[in-house]
Every structure is written in C-alpha cells, then in structure tokens.
Amino acid sequence: MSECHVVRESLPLLLAESLDPASRETAHRHIETCAACGEEWLSFKDTWQILGALPAVAVPARARERFLDEVMPRQQAVVVPFHRRPVVRWVAQAAGVVLVAGAAYFTGHRAAPLRLFSQPATVAALRPLVGAQPVYSIAETRVLPATAVSPNIEGRPDIQHVQFVDADPSDGQIGVAFDLTSHVTVTGSPTDKSMVRLLSYVLQNEEKTSPARSQAIDWVRQTYSQPQYANTEIAQALAGILRNEQREGVRIRAVDTLQKLPARVTSNGEVTRDALIDALKNDPNPSVRIKAVEALSKMAGSGQALDAEAVDSLRQKVAQGDENLYVRVKAAEALSKIHQQ
Amino acid sequence: MRSPKPFLFAAAVLFCAVAAWPATFSKTERYSKDFQIEPDGTLWIDNPFGNIEIIGTDSPVITLSAEIALRGADSAAVKEARDQTQIYTTINRQTLVVKTATPLVHNPRWFASVAFTARVPRTMQVRILSQLSDRIHITGTTGAVSVKNINGAVVLDNVTGAASVDTANGSIYFDPNGRLAANTQLQTVNGEIQVAVAPDAAFRWNAQTLRGEFRSNLMVRGSYDGANFRGFVNSPRGPVLTTIAMMGNVVIFRKGTPIAQAQSVRTLLVPQGAADSIGPVVPRAVQRQVVDGNFEFTSGLGDVQIGQVHGNVKITTRAGLVQLGMVTGQCIVSTRGGPLTFGDMFGPMNARTGAGDIVVNTARSGGTLWTDGGMIRVIYAAGGLTLHSGGGDITVRSTSGPVYADTRSGDVTISLDPGVRTQTVVAKSLEGNVVLNVTPHFAADIDATILTSDADANSIRSDFNGLSIRREPAGSGKTRIRATGKVNGGGDRVELYATDGDILITGEVRNPLVSPMMP
Numbered sequence: 001m002s003e004c005h006v007v008r009e010s011l012p013l014l015l016a017e018s019l020d021p022a023s024r025e026t027a028h029r030h031i032e033t034c035a036a037c038g039e040e041w042l043s044f045k046d047t048w049q050i051l052g053a054l055p056a057v058a059v060p061a062r063a064r065e066r067f068l069d070e071v072m073p074r075q076q077a078v079v080v081p082f083h084r085r086p087v088v089r090w091v092a093q094a095a096g097v098v099l100v101a102g103a104a105y106f107t108g109h110r111a112a113p114l115r116l117f118s119q120p121a122t123v124a125a126l127r128p129l130v131g132a133q134p135v136y137s138i139a140e141t142r143v144l145p146a147t148a149v150s151p152n153i154e155g156r157p158d159i160q161h162v163q164f165v166d167a168d169p170s171d172g173q174i175g176v177a178f179d180l181t182s183h184v185t186v187t188g189s190p191t192d193k194s195m196v197r198l199l200s201y202v203l204q205n206e207e208k209t210s211p212a213r214s215q216a217i218d219w220v221r222q223t224y225s226q227p228q229y230a231n232t233e234i235a236q237a238l239a240g241i242l243r244n245e246q247r248e249g250v251r252i253r254a255v256d257t258l259q260k261l262p263a264r265v266t267s268n269g270e271v272t273r274d275a276l277i278d279a280l281k282n283d284p285n286p287s288v289r290i291k292a293v294e295a296l297s298k299m300a301g302s303g304q305a306l307d308a309e310a311v312d313s314l315r316q317k318v319a320q321g322d323e324n325l326y327v328r329v330k331a332a333e334a335l336s337k338i339h340q341q
Numbered sequence: 342m343r344s345p346k347p348f349l350f351a352a353a354v355l356f357c358a359v360a361a362w363p364a365t366f367s368k369t370e371r372y373s374k375d376f377q378i379e380p381d382g383t384l385w386i387d388n389p390f391g392n393i394e395i396i397g398t399d400s401p402v403i404t405l406s407a408e409i410a411l412r413g414a415d416s417a418a419v420k421e422a423r424d425q426t427q428i429y430t431t432i433n434r435q436t437l438v439v440k441t442a443t444p445l446v447h448n449p450r451w452f453a454s455v456a457f458t459a460r461v462p463r464t465m466q467v468r469i470l471s472q473l474s475d476r477i478h479i480t481g482t483t484g485a486v487s488v489k490n491i492n493g494a495v496v497l498d499n500v501t502g503a504a505s506v507d508t509a510n511g512s513i514y515f516d517p518n519g520r521l522a523a524n525t526q527l528q529t530v531n532g533e534i535q536v537a538v539a540p541d542a543a544f545r546w547n548a549q550t551l552r553g554e555f556r557s558n559l560m561v562r563g564s565y566d567g568a569n570f571r572g573f574v575n576s577p578r579g580p581v582l583t584t585i586a587m588m589g590n591v592v593i594f595r596k597g598t599p600i601a602q603a604q605s606v607r608t609l610l611v612p613q614g615a616a617d618s619i620g621p622v623v624p625r626a627v628q629r630q631v632v633d634g635n636f637e638f639t640s641g642l643g644d645v646q647i648g649q650v651h652g653n654v655k656i657t658t659r660a661g662l663v664q665l666g667m668v669t670g671q672c673i674v675s676t677r678g679g680p681l682t683f684g685d686m687f688g689p690m691n692a693r694t695g696a697g698d699i700v701v702n703t704a705r706s707g708g709t710l711w712t713d714g715g716m717i718r719v720i721y722a723a724g725g726l727t728l729h730s731g732g733g734d735i736t737v738r739s740t741s742g743p744v745y746a747d748t749r750s751g752d753v754t755i756s757l758d759p760g761v762r763t764q765t766v767v768a769k770s771l772e773g774n775v776v777l778n779v780t781p782h783f784a785a786d787i788d789a790t791i792l793t794s795d796a797d798a799n800s801i802r803s804d805f806n807g808l809s810i811r812r813e814p815a816g817s818g819k820t821r822i823r824a825t826g827k828v829n830g831g832g833d834r835v836e837l838y839a840t841d842g843d844i845l846i847t848g849e850v851r852n853p854l855v856s857p858m859m860p
Contacts, residue, residue, distance in 0.1 A: 214734070214752050214774065248732035249751025249773045252716060285732040285750075286678065286696030287715035307445070311491060315509060318530050318551075318587050324696045325642065325660035326678025328551060332588050335509045336531040338491055 003030055007037050011044050190229040200237035214253065217241075221257040230265040232272075239275035242292075248285045255279060255288050259295040263302035273299070273306075277313045280331075286324045293317065293327060297334035306338060366419045368411045372428070376403040380462040381484065382435040389443055389472040391454035392493075397463030397481030403437060404460040405430075413451035422451035445472065466502075477511075485523075494532075508532060512589070516596065517542075526583040533589035536582065537596040543576035546593070547583045552642050553590040556603035561593075563610065568641075570606065626661070635670070644679075653688070662697070672708070680715070689724065698733070707742050716751070734773075743833075748773065752842070757783065763832030774842040777835065781848040784832035789824040789844045796820040799841060804848040805829070 007030045013019045014027050031041045165175035188195045202216055217238075224234045238261075241254035258272065265272075279292040296314065300306050306314075317323060317331035380401055386393055391410070407428055413419035425447060431438040441455045454474075461467065466484040469477055474493035479486055485502045488495050491509045498516050503523040506513050512532035515525065519539040527534050538544075538559070546563065548555050548570040555570055563572015573579075574593065584591045594603045626643040635652040638645060644661045653670035656663055662679040665672065671688040674681060680697035683690070683704075690708025692699060698715040707724025710717050713731040722740040734751040737744060741758040743765040750772035757764055757777075763784045768775045775789075787808060792815055793799040801810060805828040815821040824844075837844050 247750050247772045248714075249734055249748065249770075252714075252733045252751065256716070285714040287698065287712070287733055290678075290680075290696055290715075311509065315507075315530065319528075319585070324678040325551065326662075326676075326696055328587070329642065329660055332530050332551070335491075336588075338510065 004034060004037055007031065007034070008040055011041060014041075015044050015048050190223050191231065196231050196233045200233055203234075203237040204240045214250075217250075217253045217257055221260055224265075225257070225260040225262070227262050230262040232265055235261055235265045236271045239272040242279050242288075243275045248288065251279070251283065251288050252285060252291070255291040255295065259291045259298065263298045263304060273310060277310055280317060280327075281313055286327060289324070289327050290330060293330045293334055297330065297337055300334050300337040311335070311338065366413050366416050368419050368423070370409045370411075370423075371406065372409075373404065373406040374430075376405060376430070376432055376437050377401065378403065378432065378437050379435050380464045381466070382437065383466040383468060384459060384461055385436065385438040385440075385468045385470075386457055386459070387438075387440040387470040388455055388457055388474075389441060389445060390452075390474065391441070391471075392456045392474045393469055393471065393477045394456075394458045395467050395469075395479040395482065396458070396460045397465070397483065397499075398460050399463065400460065401462055402460075403462070403465075405437075405439065406458045408456045408458075409453065410456070411451065411453050415450075418448070418451040421448060422453040426453040426455065428455065519596075520544075521580050521582055524580045524582075526585075528583075528585040529589060530587045531589065532586065534584050534586045534591045535600065536584070536591075536593045538574075538593065540595045542574065544579040545573045545577065545581045547571050547581060548591055549585045550587060550589070550591065552588045553586050555584075555591050555593075555606040557593045557606055557609065558595055558598060558602040558604065559593060561606050561609050563606075565607070565610075572606075572610075663692075681710075681712075717746075717748075735768075744768065747771075752776065754778070765833045765835070767834075767836045769838040770842055771840045772842070773839065774845065775837045775839045776845045776847070777837060778847050778849065782829060783848060784827075784829035785835040786827055786831050786833070787825065787835045787837070787846070789835075789837040789846070790839075791822040791842070791844055792819055792838075792840045793822065794819050794841060796822065799839070799843050801844045801846075803828075803846040805846060 007027050010019060010023060010027055014024060017024075019027065031038050165177055166173075167175070186195065186198055190196075199216070199220060203220065220234060220238070223229055224231055235258060238254045238258045242251055242258065245251050245254065255276075258276070273296075276292045276295050279288050280296065283289050283292070293314070296306070296310060314331045314335050318328050318335065320328065384395075384403065409423075409426060409428075411419050411422040411426070413422050426441065426443040429438075429440045429442060431440075439457065439459075443453055443455075461482070463482050464484050465482065467479060467482060467486045469479075469488045469490070471477060471488075471490035471493065473491060476494050476496060477488055477490060478496045478498065479488070479500055480496075480498040481500075483501050486497060486500055486504045486506075488497075488505070489507045490511060493508070493511045494514065495506050495508055495511055496514045497504055497506070498514075499518040500515070501517055501522045504515065504525045504527070506515075506526070507528045509529070510531045511529060513527045513529055513534045514537075515527060515535070516537045517525070520542040521538060521544040527536070533553070540559070542559075546561070550568055557574070559574050561572055561574055562577075563570055574582075582593075584593075592600055592603045594600050626645070627638060627640075628644075628646045630648040632647055632650045632652070635654070636647065636650045637655045638657070640658045640661065642660050643658060644663070645656055645658070646662075646664045648666040650665065650668045650670070652668075654665065654668050654672045654674065656674045656676070658676045658679070660678040661676060662681070663674050663676060664682045665674075665686075666684040667686075668683075669687045672683070672686055672690045672692065674690075674692040674694075676693075676697075677695035678697060679694055681692050681694050681699045683692070683699075683701045685703045685705070686701065686708070687705050689706040690701070690704055690710065692701075692708070693711040694715065695713045696715060697712060699710045699712050699717045701710065701719045702721070704719060704722040704724060704726065707722055707726050709727040710719070711729045712733065714733060715730060716733040717728050717730050717735045719726060719728070719737045719740065721738065722742055722744075725742040726737065726740060726744045726746070728735050728737070728744070728746040730748040730751060732750045733748060735746045735748050735753045735755075737746070737755045739756050739758050741761050741764070744755050745767045746753050746755065747767075747769040748771070751770060752773045752775070753768040753770045754776040755766055755768055755778070757766070757779045759780050761779070762782060766777060766785075768777065779785075781804070783805075787803075787805075789801050789803075789808075791799050791801060796812060799822070801808075801822055801824045803824065807828050808824040808826040810822065810824045812820055812822050837846075
C-alpha cells in the first residue's frame with residue numbers, strides 16, 4: 001500500500017483530530033511534500049468548513065412524526081422490556097462505517113475532474129445562515145463574477161495593486177484583479193487569542209517601514225506592558241522582529257518594548273530569551289545591546305532561571321574588551337542578579 | 342473535681358509546638374564511597390547546588406562523601422525532590438566523574454542540594470562545575486585545579502598546582518602556601534579576589550578591572566593600560582598570576598599581615614608626593630538632591646543623578662547613566678555609554694552618549710543631542726535643536742525653534758508648536774519614516790525627498806496643497822520621489838529626506854503642549 005494511499009485513508013481522522021500524535025505528524029509531513037495529497041487535504045478542509053457553516057435546521061414536527069411512525073410503529077400501551085440486540089447494533093455500526101467511508105471518498109475525490117451534465121437551475125432566494133459561526137478569513141483569494149458585486153461602491157475602500165486580466169481575448173470577458181483592503185475593526189480584549197494573533201501578525205508581517213508599524217509597536221508596548229495583559233505570543237512576535245528585522249530603528253523599538261514587558265513573559269519562552277541573547281551578542285547597534293542586556297537583567301532579577309547559554313553570554317559580554325563599557329557593566333549587573341535559590 | 346489546669350497547659354504546649362513546627366519538611370541523606378584511580382588522574386565534580394570540599398591527602402584512595410539535603414513544602418514535595426536528585430559516578434583508571442543530576446528549573450515547592458566532601462590523593466587534578474553554593478573549598482593539592490561557578494566563594498588553600506577559577510558572583514581567596522609555583526588565573530565578575538603570598542614570592546602579575554582597584558602591600562612594579570595592569574611582584578620572573586575582577590577589587594598581600602595594609606597600586610607605582618599626577622581619585626557615583634553653583638564631574642565609570650543644579654554643569658564619564666532634574670545654566674554632558682535623562686534645562690545643552698537613549702523634558706534654550714545608538718526624545722523645546730542618532734528614533738513632541746535632526750535608522754517625528762507660523766526644519770532618516778506635524782496655517786518652502794527601492798511601497802503624503810511631486814530613477818534600481826513647493830505662500834526651509842520610508846506632512850489643529858512650570 002503506497003504512502004499516499006495510507007495518508008488519504010487517514011485524512012478524515014486527521015480532520016477530526018482523531019489520529020494519534022505520531023500518525024498525525026507523519027500525515028502532515030507527507031501532505032507538505034506530496035502535492036496531490038496536499039490538494040486532497042485542502043479539499044477535505046474546504047468541505048469540512050462548508051459543513052461546519054451549514055445551519056442546524058430543526059426537523060419539522062410533522063415529518064419527524066411520520067418518520068418515527070415508519071421506523072417504529074406505534075405500540076399499544078404495552079411496556080416492552082429492552083433487550084440488547086448485538087446484531088442490530090453491529091449492522092448499525094457497519095452502516096455508519098460505510099456512510100463515513102462513502103462521505104470520505106466523495107469528499108476526497110471532490111477535486112477530481114467531474115463530468116457535469118447541463119441542467120437548468122434556479123435560485124429562489126438567498127438567506128443568511130442563521131446560527132452558523134461567521135467565518136471571516138483574513139487571507140483569501142476570491143474570484144467573483146461582476147454580477148455578484150454591488151454596483152454601489154461605498155466607504156472608499158483601499159484598492160491596491162490593480163491588474164487587468166484578459167485570459168481569452170475572444171471570449172468577451174475581462175478580469176480586474178486587485179488587493180482590496182476594506183476597513184475592518186476587530187474589537188476584543190487584549191488577551192483574546194484572535195486579537196493576540198492579529199497583532200502578532202501585524203507586527204511581524206509588515207514588510208515595509210510605515211508610520212503605522214511604528215505606531216503599532218508603540219501601542220503594543222503601552223498595552224502589553226501592563227501585567228494583566230502580559231502575553232507570551234506578543235513577546236515572541238517582538239522577538240521575531242528583533243531577530244529578523246534589518247532596520248536598526250525597528251529593532252530598537254522591538255527590544256525597547258520587550259524590555260518593558262513583565263519579566264515572566266519574556267522569560268517564559270526560549271524564543272524570546274534566545275533573541276535577546278542573540279541581540280546582546282551580535283547586534284551592531286549599542287542601544288539594542290543595552291536594552292537586550294537590561295531585559296535579561298530584569299529576567300534574572302525577577303527570579304527566573306537563566307540557562308547556561310545566557311549566563312555564558314553575559315560572562316563573555318563582561319569580558320569583551322571592545323564592547324561599549326556601559327554594556328559590559330550592565331552585563332555584570334545582570335549576572336549579579338542571579339540569586340541563590 | 343480535678344482542676345483542668347494541667348490539661349489546658351498541655352494543650353497550650355501542644356499548640357505552641359505545632360505552631361513552632363517549621364513550615365517546610367526536610368530530609369537529609371548521607372552516602373560515602375571509596376574509589377581508586379591513578380594518583381595523577383582527574384576528579385570531575387559537576388554539582389549544580391551545594392558546597393564542595395576537596396582535601397588533598399597522602400592516601401591513594403578517593404573517599405567521596407555526599408550529603409543530600411532535601412527541603413519541601415510537604416512530604417510529597419520532599420519525595421519529588423528526592424526522585425529528581427540523583428548522583429551518578431563514572432570511573433576509569435584515569436578519571437572519576439561525579440555528577441548530580443537535578444533540574445535547574447523545577448517545582449518551587451522543593452529544593453535540593455548536595456554537599457560533597459572528597460579526600461583525594463594530593464597529586465590528583467580537580468575539575469569542579471557548580472551553579473550555586475556557599476563555598477567551594479580546595480586544600481592541600483598539588484595537581485591542577487579548575488573551578489567554574491556562578492554564586493559562591495571559591496577558596497583555594499595550600500593549592501600549589503596550576504589553578505583556574507572562573508566565577509560570576511563569588512569572591513576568590515587564594516593561598517598558594519608561600520610562593521606562587523604555577524601559572525594561575527583567577528576571574529570573577531562581581532566578586533573580589535584576595536591572594537595571600539609569602540613576602541618573598543616573585544611572579545608576574547596581569548590584572549584587569551572595570552570598576553575595582555588593585556591593592557597590595559608587596560613591592561609592585563608595572564604600568565596601566567586603561568583598566569589593565571601589567572607588572573610584577575618582587576621580580577619580573579616567575580609564574581604568571583592573572584586576576585580579573587570586573588566589578589570588584591583585587592588585593593595581593595603578605596600572608597599573615599592585615600589586608601587593610603594593602604595600598605592602591607596606582608599610588609605604589611609613582612614617587613611619593615606625585616600621586617596627583619595620575620589623576621584624583623573620584624567618586625564612582627554621584628547622587629545629590631541640590632547643587633548650588635556650578636557642577637563639574639569626571640569619572641571613569643559611574644552614574645550621576647542630581648535633582649537640581651543652580652549653575653552650569655559639565656559631566657564627563659566613560660560609562661554611566663546621567664539624570665539631571667533641573668539645570669539653570671549651561672549643560673554639557675559627555676559619556677561613552679549610558680542613557681541620558683534631563684528634566685528642565687534652562688540653558689543651552691550639549692549632550693552626547695556613545696550608546697543609549699536621550700530624553701529631554703524641556704530644553705528651553707535648545708541644544709545639541711547626540712547618541713551613537715539610541716532613541717532621542719524631546720518633549721518640549723524653545724530653542725534650536727540639533728539631534729543626531731546613529732540608529733534609533735528621534736521624536737520632538739513640540740518645539741518652536743529650528744530643528745536639524747538625522748538618524749541612520751529609525752523614524753523622525755517632529756511636531757512644531759501650534760503658534761509657529763514658519764520655521765526651519767531639516768529631518769533625515771536613512772532607514773525610516775519622517776513625519777512633520779504642523780498647523781494648517783504653517784508656511785514653508787518644502788523640499789521632501791524619498792529614495793526607495795520600492796516606489797509602490799513608499800510615498801510622500803501631505804495635507805497641504807501646492808506641492809509638485811515627481812519620480813525619477815536614481816540608479817541601482819532605486820527611485821527618487823521628490824515633492825517641492827511653497828505652502829501657504831512659502832516661508833522658511835523645510836527639508837525632509839527618507840530612505841526606504843514614508844514622508845508624512847500633516848496639518849492639523851492642535852492644542853499647544855503645556856511646558857512644565859517654571860520653578
């Protein structure tokens with residue numbers, strides 16, 4: 001049995017998060033490397049998402065009664081003792097398995113070319129999905145027919161990167177592609193997972209320098225330096241900037257913000273600690289190094305254990321003759337804060 | 342009827358006994374075992390928490406004793422401590438390795454330490470690795486000794502072999518039992534070093550410190566090179582003693598004499614009466630509320646924190662932070678590293694740091710602020726400002742004077758006082774954005790330029806009409822975007838420049854920033 005076959009068989013279980021960790025890891029690895037299975041997996045996910053978005057519609061009472069009458073004819077007022085019926089149960093289970101397998105097969109082959117027969121269809125009315133969880137995906141690529149777009153453009157949306165597409169000049173159809181950033185306001189507590197994820201994304205994925213990004217870092221500093229909002233993920237996002245950002249000015253802002261976060265947040269993760277150590281060792285800007293060593297000092301002072309690498313980095317920094325004297329002194333102070341247990 | 346007093350007394354005693362029972366549970370276990378390896382073999386001890394005592398003997402056998410001390414909030418915590426604290430030994434003909442395995446980060450409800458005592462053949466080499474302890478003591482050995490720890494004193498007593506000690510926060514006490522016989526390196530970051538030798542001990546001495554001092558009551562010769570000293574004691578021959586005490590003192594003294602007799606090596610090196618020629622001994626840090634009159638301070642290393650100076654200020658340090666609350670006169674500050682924080686500055690300023698942020702609350706007469714790396718933030722200025730950062734943002738919250746600001750990397754944000762109709766502003770960022778906030782009535786001749794490698798990503802945005810924008814290739818795949826023109830009829834020159842960033846000129850109605858009250 002090929003690996004693809006095995007993985008495809010396990011896709012429904014993977015989707016339902018029912019696979020054991022080892023199999024899950026194996027399946028994900030395969031999906032990442034196999035284009036066909038990856039496509040199959042995306043197809044599964046889409047279907048799952050669509051199914052999840054369907055409303056839970058109550059069965060009409062009359063239909064329910066008729067159904068029950070058919071499968072369970074009304075008995076006289078006689079109490080029938082319940083007996084376990086293993087054969088029926090086995091048959092029901094088998095039917096369930098067949099049903100799941102059939103659905104999985106159908107779903108899995110949804111991406112395969114289908115032969116469609118022309119059949120007129122009419123849409124009577126479109127109704128919102130009442131009760132379904134709204135799904136707002138921030139990363140989507142959509143192709144919309146012009147007839148589905150309202151001719152009234154409101155709110156002056158920020159349309160960027162416009163391109164004109166004419167794949168087939170003879171078909172009388174054209175395409176206009178653009179990045180549309182509508183004005184979205186996401187509200188919530190600073191500790192909401194979605195909010196934290198969104199801010200982490202904004203912090204790390206803004207490629208160009210813009211005043212908005214600087215403001216974002218400032219705003220994160222003001223909000224997440226408050227102990228009640230302290231968040232490891234935000235710290236890791238800032239650590240990512242500190243480690244990967246080319247521009248010194250942005251790195252200074254990031255490490256300045258990291259330094260002001262509560263120590264338990266910065267020390268609660270190797271990513272942040274490693275980024276600080278890396279900055280202390282290698283960043284060419286002395287201000288970044290000062291703030292990095294001050295953040296490490298804060299961690300040591302708060303009773304958080306510094307690992308051997310951090311301690312050795314501080315020792316080396318103290319002894320580094322060509323380092324700025326203030327950085328060396330600060331490294332010594334950080335070491336002195338490693339206290340007895 | 343019997344009196345209830347004895348019962349009450351017994352109950353009270355029991356209550357007191359329970360109350361006095363320690364809140365923690367503890368347990369101690371002791372082990373001892375003999376090992377035999379070659380007399381010139383090596384004993385390795387890796388013990389994160391706990392004291393270590395090594396005693397050199399004439400016996401060919403290593404006798405190792407371990408005392409495991411466990412402390413916990415309850416008996417379960419003590420049990421967990423015991424389970425997670427194990428001693429392993431590995432032995433061959435040449436080496437005995439003793440290792441305590443215990444997690445460095447663990448449940449705070451318990452603590453475990455292991456105290457080792459090892460009686461070893463005196464010719465044996467000893468290697469010790471430790472994290473936290475009160476003391477590591479080695480005595481009576483002739484083989485090489487190496488110790489590395491973070492906290493805890495290291496005492497080498499009657500150790501005549503080559504020694505190497507590296508501790509972060511511990512002090513080092515070394516007694517080679519007379520003359521120094523082998524090369525020795527003693528290194529501590531935050532501790533002190535004391536070496537007791539015979540009066541006729543002869544050795545070369547290399548020393549280094551950042552904040553400490555070298556002292557001795559022996560005949561010392563040599564010279565300083567900054568914070569380093571190279572010289573000798575009694576004779577320029579013999580083994581080399583290297584002492585590195587970054588933040589503490591180093592004292593080398595005659596064994597049997599009071600350590601207080603030791604004098605600063607600086608004074609020992611120069612002829613009597615000429616000590617002043619190598620500079621006055623200055624305090625390391627200054628902390629004062631008020632200074633009446635001028636204040637002048639020079640230091641190699643030290644922080645300066647002063648509330649008010651009624652006069653001029655001149656401060657020069659090699660490293661240290663400077664905080665001045667108020668200065669009525671001129672203020673000149675120069676440090677090679679450390680943040681500078683100023684409150685209300687009445688006179689002109691000239692402040693420079695090799696590394697660190699500069700924050701000024703009020704610069705009433707303006708001035709020059711320079712950092713080789715760090716952010717500059719001025720809340721309010723009434724005079725002209727010249728600001729330079731080697732890398733970091735520059736922010737001026739409100740100013741009525743001209744501004745010349747440039748940074749190698751970072752944003753430059755300048756907000757002019759709402760009362761200013763026109764003013765000269767030159768702002769440059771070689772890697773960032775430039776933002777100029779003025780009022781709608783602001784008049785100027787504007788010349789704004791962006792040099793960018795992504796012409797779609799960067800732009801010049803202005804709330805003012807009258808600017809003509811043009812784009813042109815600038816070579817190396819870059820594009821120059823330039824906006825020039827007169828706004829509100831023209832006025833003083835405003836020159837803005839950004840590389841790979843945006844330029845934003847806003848004209849909004851703003852309330853004036855209230856400057857701090859005059860004292």
